[in-house]
Amino acid sequence: MSTIEHVEEGANDRSLIKAIEDEVAIYKERNAESLARYERACRVLPGGSTRATLYYPPFPVVIERGENNFLFDADGHKYLNFVGEYTAGLYGHNEEMLRDILSEIGKRGLMLSGPNIYEEKLADIICTRFQSISKVRFCNSGTEANLLALALARNATRKETALVFKGAYHGGFLTFGASGAPLNVPMKALIGAYNDVEGTRALIEKNKDELGAIIVEPMMGSGGCIAGDPVFLEMLRTAASEHDIVLIFDEVMTSRLSPGGLQEKLGIEPDLTSLGKYIGGGFSCGALGGRDELMSMFDLRRENGLSHAGTFNNNIASMIGGSIGLGKYFTGEACVSLNARGDKLRERLNEIAKEANTPVQVTGIGSVMNPHLGLETIKSPDDINHPNLQLFRMLMHLHMMNRGFYVASRGLITLNLKSTDDDIEAFEREFENFLQIYGAALCGE
Numbered sequence: 001m002s003t004i005e006h007v008e009e010g011a012n013d014r015s016l017i018k019a020i021e022d023e024v025a026i027y028k029e030r031n032a033e034s035l036a037r038y039e040r041a042c043r044v045l046p047g048g049s050t051r052a053t054l055y056y057p058p059f060p061v062v063i064e065r066g067e068n069n070f071l072f073d074a075d076g077h078k079y080l081n082f083v084g085e086y087t088a089g090l091y092g093h094n095e096e097m098l099r100d101i102l103s104e105i106g107k108r109g110l111m112l113s114g115p116n117i118y119e120e121k122l123a124d125i126i127c128t129r130f131q132s133i134s135k136v137r138f139c140n141s142g143t144e145a146n147l148l149a150l151a152l153a154r155n156a157t158r159k160e161t162a163l164v165f166k167g168a169y170h171g172g173f174l175t176f177g178a179s180g181a182p183l184n185v186p187m188k189a190l191i192g193a194y195n196d197v198e199g200t201r202a203l204i205e206k207n208k209d210e211l212g213a214i215i216v217e218p219m220m221g222s223g224g225c226i227a228g229d230p231v232f233l234e235m236l237r238t239a240a241s242e243h244d245i246v247l248i249f250d251e252v253m254t255s256r257l258s259p260g261g262l263q264e265k266l267g268i269e270p271d272l273t274s275l276g277k278y279i280g281g282g283f284s285c286g287a288l289g290g291r292d293e294l295m296s297m298f299d300l301r302r303e304n305g306l307s308h309a310g311t312f313n314n315n316i317a318s319m320i321g322g323s324i325g326l327g328k329y330f331t332g333e334a335c336v337s338l339n340a341r342g343d344k345l346r347e348r349l350n351e352i353a354k355e356a357n358t359p360v361q362v363t364g365i366g367s368v369m370n371p372h373l374g375l376e377t378i379k380s381p382d383d384i385n386h387p388n389l390q391l392f393r394m395l396m397h398l399h400m401m402n403r404g405f406y407v408a409s410r411g412l413i414t415l416n417l418k419s420t421d422d423d424i425e426a427f428e429r430e431f432e433n434f435l436q437i438y439g440a441a442l443c444g445e
């Protein structure tokens with residue numbers, strides 16, 4: 001969906017469309033400089049962008065800088081940041097942390113052409129925090145960590161097929177949404193239904209001889225912040241163990257929800273865990289960790305050790321960023337406190353929606369959440385299907401952006417370590433205002 005015209009074609013709700021048109025007019029008027037820069041960017045970047053997530057209609061605002069929990073755009077607007085770089089911006093814009101990292105990088109230099117002390121340090125922190133991880137390999141993104149996980153599982157089991165779930169996002173080349181994914185890596189995949197215990201168990205049993213991996217997020221993040229049912233995840237654990245299948249938890253997004261990842265909160269140990277986003281302290285980073293027996297397949301001292309290469313795998317900026325970030329700033333205590341505040345915010349937003357009598361619910365866990373239109377229980381992305389969903393998302397996005405709240409166009413809301421109680425309360429008030437203005441239209445009146 002790239003323009004308001006596309007939305008209009010399929011929708012029949014005039015009052016919502018009129019509201020969006022009004023908000024688009026305000027948005028365009030406010031963001032003339034961003035539009036000019038966007039048009040210039042279109043000359044040299046296809047569609048003016050180099051990252052699909054950051055495109056939204058009518059055009060994205062250009063961000064000039066960040067400070068604490070604020071972002072400043074090219075037209076001089078100041079936003080409270082509730083995108084938090086799609087969960088990677090966990091630390092907020094923390095000058096002290098940046099100074100710590102840069103000072104350490106300054107002492108060491110870049111591009112050291114050999115192992116450095118910080119890769120061991122960061123690996124040690126990760127192994128200490130995540131119970132199921134006894135060894136780690138680093139790479140440069142969450143996508144890469146998942147590709148590595150699937151390749152390792154294939155080599156370990158000598159079975160080619162992976163079980164994935166409909167609507168899951170495991171990276172730019174591992175997307176299993178409804179709209180097809182022409183850029184996906186070629187792979188043999190079976191597609192199951194998230195949280196469907198019996199259906200998935202049957203699928204696994206029927207295909208156990210071909211299945212080498214199950215990859216799953218313990219909470220579907222991009223899929224809409226849908227919590228995994230512990231019974232479902234437990235079933236995957238049992239079935240994987242029974243049938244020599246490697247269970248991969250993609251915790252690129254969810255690992256921030258508890259000090260030892262969401263797996264710790266669930267009490268379920270996967271064989272492999274992929275990490276990314278905030279794990280490099282704001283620098284690009286991915287990591288794959290897991291059971292010794294699997295991870296040791298990368299040990300080149302062994303005969304037939306798997307050769308996992310990558311120029312920037314141990315780049316010192318990410319290794320320092322991650323060690324300082326996890327070691328000093330995102331401590332276990334900070335993690336618990338941030339997620340408790342997120343739970344409170346989500347509960348409050350749901351109360352506000354209920355008090356306003358609107359069919360809106362907010363799903364998620366801790367500091368990561370997503371509002372939806374429709375009140376049915378959401379167990380899988382197929383349940384996010386209200387006919388006016390796109391209109392709701394677009395309207396809420398534009399409304400919040402026009403009032404100084406930076407939110408993701410698909411609705412994702414995250415807290416970061418720089419989010420203050422005042423920021424959160426301001427967000428709650430604007431959400432209430434949004435529902436008061438558009439509640440009737442959202443109810444189809």
Ligand SMILES: Cc1ncc(COP(=O)(O)O)c(C=O)c1O
Nearest residue numbers: 141142143169170171252253276
């Ligand atoms: C669950 C999950 N896995 C993998 C990825 C891919 O990570 P990256 O964008 O670093 O490649 C993402 C990114 O949004 C994600 O949310």
